[in-house]
Amino acid sequence: MAAWRLRWCWASLSARAVARPLARAVRIAEGMADGDLTQRIEVQSAGEAGQCWRHCAA
Numbered sequence: 001m002a003a004w005r006l007r008w009c010w011a012s013l014s015a016r017a018v019a020r021p022l023a024r025a026v027r028i029a030e031g032m033a034d035g036d037l038t039q040r041i042e043v044q045s046a047g048e049a050g051q052c053w054r055h056c057a058a
Helices: 002-033 048-058
Strands: none
Touching: 002 048
């Protein structure tokens, strides 16, 4: 039972770690699509998504 809870906790935390930055990226991309180019992109990730945002911010 403890192993199941640990896996569930890990899955939940992992999902949040992915979902929050993606939701933020969507909001920024929608603003850019609407013509708002004043938004600042702060990259905190070293992974693939972070690399994509670094290129967008340049």
